[in-house]
Amino acid sequence: MRRIKTDESERGVVAPLTAILLVFLLGMTALAVDVGMMYSEHAQLQNGADSSALAIAQACAASPPAAACSTPLSSASVYANGNAVDEHSNVVTATVNAGTVDVTTESRDDAGNNHLSLVFARVLGIDTTVIHASAQAKFGGFMAGxxxxxxxxxxxxxxxxxxxxxxxxxxxxxxxxxxxxxxxxxxxxxxxxxxxxxxxxxxxxxxxxxxxxxxxxxxxxxxxxxxxxxxxxxxxxxxxxxxxxxxxxxxxxxxxxxxxxxxxxxxxxxxxxxxxxxxxxxxxxxxxxxxxxxxxxxxxxxxxxxxxxxxxxxxxxxxxxxxxxxxxxxxxxxxxxxxxxxxxxxxxxx
Structure with missing residues (x-):
């Protein structure tokens, strides 16, 4: 009987291919999980910024103006945290100027760090990311267009x-x-x-x-x-x-x-x-x-x-x-x- 020859040069190819594919799969997991988490975080931050800006503007439009108008930063923090699932958000700025309220929020973790901690992206060397959201509201007399x-x-x-x-x-x-x-x-x-x-x-x-x-x-x-x-x-x-x-x-x-x-x-x-x-x-x-x-x-x-x-x-x-x-x-x-x-x-x- 004639013996079938094998290609000894292909031995051990599976292991490196598996390693390469594993990195790719982990990257896709990071994309699916971490990016989804980032979108959710931004939505929470945006809701917090929107509600903060509108609430402060309404306070300023009251007669006489309510307390939130004179303390926009602390007032914005209440609304920003209230709109976060983990009740943690950082208000970067909250200002009242000439009938306009501007609020900017950013992510904050449980330890008080102003970033969002990632999960699977750590495998790729990306541990954290910073997410911001901004909103503006106007107050004053109405004037129809x-x-x-x-x-x-x-x-x-x-x-x-x-x-x-x-x-x-x-x-x-x-x-x-x-x-x-x-x-x-x-x-x-x-x-x-x-x-x-x-x-x-x-x-x-x-x-x-x-x-x-x-x-x-x-x-x-x-x-x-x-x-x-x-x-x-x-x-x-x-x-x-x-x-x-x-x-x-x-x-x-x-x-x-x-x-x-x-x-x-x-x-x-x-x-x-x-x-x-x-x-x-x-x-x-x-x-x-x-x-x-x-x-x-x-x-x-x-x-x-x-x-x-x-x-x-x-x-x-x-x-x-x-x-x-x-x-x-x-x-x-x-x-x-x-x-x-x-x-x-x-x-x-x-």
Whole structure:
């Protein structure tokens, strides 16, 4: 019989390969376990920084300011430790300056060392790592931002409104007085706030009106035609809505009172209505930017025109959309407004 020869040069290869693979496997274990632990630590630190910054800002916004405003470092430590699973976090900085609170936290172990102790990464010579998280909050007077210069009466934007897609008629159209569309709300002065909507005053060349929470009376822009300053924005909305699945959600100021007449009329803004836009008919136009309707808005339009009780005319102005919810002035507001009226608040800003 012939003897099968073996390759003696391959003896002992398994041992070094196993050693190499073991290092690789340990490295993967370190990646899976230690990195996961690092992510968890950062999430805890971020929660601690966020809650600390917001709590201190709220303390500073109180009248008079609460104690946490004058002792931000010790106050931040309480919230940072409270948001840590092991109840150990280090607050590196916690400062209050010009309406802004900044907080930075970092990891801390049970022994008081400002680092996170790793487990499997020690095999690779990495014993610890330092993790930081930062947060910023602002406090002061609320000041609402700029919005589309169109305003609805409060009763047209009732959160209990059950209609889905609907037509919001402009004030002055006959349809606004029809059952189901009539909208009158007694005001504190005993007057009735007219239904429909009206254009608001705004700077020339701009398509935004500013609403200030401290003094939410906004002048009206007389006339029924669409605002030519909004042509670019309306064309943009039309282009988005014409795409499959395209949606445009807008915030419309809601007024609950009116004073003055004609060019001197002013609306008192109470909140904002979030509306999913489907189209509009401004100034009796037949194409963008004056007029645009999605297919479902066109169906609704044709139904309203055909309804003998409503008798909508093609020249009647308004917008088509679905009311989503009411947004308070404070929810939309940015901080930095006057504090004369006591409209103080605090928000996370970073």
């Amino acid at each position: 700029n919005v589309f210069p169109l305003s609805f009466s409060k009763c047209e934007s009732d959160p209990g409104f059950t209609k889905a897609l609907q037509f919001f008629p402009e004030h002055g159209n006959a349809i606004a007085d029809m059952p189901g569309y009539e909208c009158v709300t007694p005001s504190s002065s005993g007057l009735e706030v007219p239904g429909g909507f009206g254009w608001l005053d705004h700077p020339a060349g701009s398509c935004t009106a500013s609403v200030n929470i401290a003094d939410p009376w906004v002048g009206t822009n007389t006339g029924h035609n669409y605002d030519s300053d909004c042509a670019t924005l309306l064309n943009k909305w039309g282009a988005i809505l014409s795409q499959p699945g395209g949606t445009v959600d807008i915030l419309i100021p809601i007024f609950d009172d009116v004073r003055g007449t004609g060019a001197n009329a002013e609306f008192h803004i109470e909140a904002f209505a979030q509306i999913s836009l489907r189209g509009w008919n401004f100034g009796g136009g037949t194409k963008l930017p004056k007029d645009y309707m999605t297919p479902d808005a066109t169906v609704l339009h044709d139904q309203l025109v055909a309804d003998k009780d409503i008798k909508l005319k093609n020249s009647d102005n308004g917008i088509y959309g679905e009311f989503i919810k009411k947004v308070s002035l404070a929810e939309l507001g940015t901080l930095g407004g006057p504090t004369t009226y006591g409209a103080l608040g605090a928000k996370l800003s970073n």
